[in-house]
Amino acid sequence: MNDFWLYFKLGLEHVLDWQAYDHVLFIIVLCAAYTFNAWRKLLLLVTLFTVGHTVSLLLANYSVVSVSSSWIEFLIPITILVTALFNLFTAGKERKAEKLGLLYVSTLFFGLIHGFGFAGYFKMISSDQSIIHLLEFALGIEAAQIIVVILVLILGFLVQTVFRFNKRDWVLVISSIVIGLVIPILMENWIF
Template identity: 80%
Template sequence: MSDFWLYFKLGLEHVLDWKAYDHILFLIVLCAAYTFNSWKRLLLLVTLFTIGHTVSLLMANYNVVSVSTRWIEFLIPVTILITALFNLFTAGKEKRAEKLGLFYIATVFFGLIHGFGFASYYKMINADNDILPLLEFALGVEAAQIIVVIIVLILAFIFQMLFRFNKRDWVLVVSSIVIGMIIPMLIENWIF
């Protein structure tokens, strides 16, 4: 049973690590346009991201796919930027719902990319290639992501209800702040 907590805690720490805040930034822009009323859709998005993340770890762990770390370190901020830009261009528009099918697919794909960013470290700690620790780790990732989402939803509620930000302005401000934070990461990892 202690192995479960070891890998679960590792999944929690992977997401909640302030030194590697890219995962948190992605979650912030992923859920910026949502409220507590749309928690089911948001939970689905977060779970799809976890599935993509877990599949990439699985593929890397069993040497099905090998991706250059340099490319992944570049693509991670790109996924955050694309999600934030999507928010900017769709903020306050009712047609956003029509684009959600593509958004679900993109979220799984972005989860794949983010998972490859952690794959080499995960391979080192799971040398036995067992699948159970990977699932325990994925549960920790999912739990941590839900914690981040709840915090963002609470902040959204506070700003929208107490400080009278409208939803569109909240999405624009949050997405713009994340873009400002991600640009240095993008420049630092530029590969062209």
């Protein structure tokens, strides 16, 4: 049981680490367009992200797939930027991409990319290649993501009700802030 809490806590702390805030930025921009009324869709998106994340951790942990860390460090801010741009272009419009499943598939794919970013870290902290430890770590990541989602939903609710922002403006502001924060990360990890 002690191992469970150790790996759960490591997953939780790894997402909520202020020095590695790219994961949080992705979750913020992913859920910015949602309200508490759409919690089921949002939970599905976050869980799909975790599933992709866990699959890539499994693939990397068991040396099935090996991806260059420089490519992953470059692609992670790209996933954040693409999601933020998607929000900018679809803010206030009906989410047709959601109906087609595009948002769900891309979120799963982005989870794969982010998971490869954690692979080296997980190998470093896990002395054995236990799938149980990896799943405990994944549960910590999922819990941290849900914490971020709840905080963003609360903030969005307050901004939209107290300060009378409409939903479209909220999405535009949050997505623009995230773009401003992710551009330096992208420039720092530019591989071309």
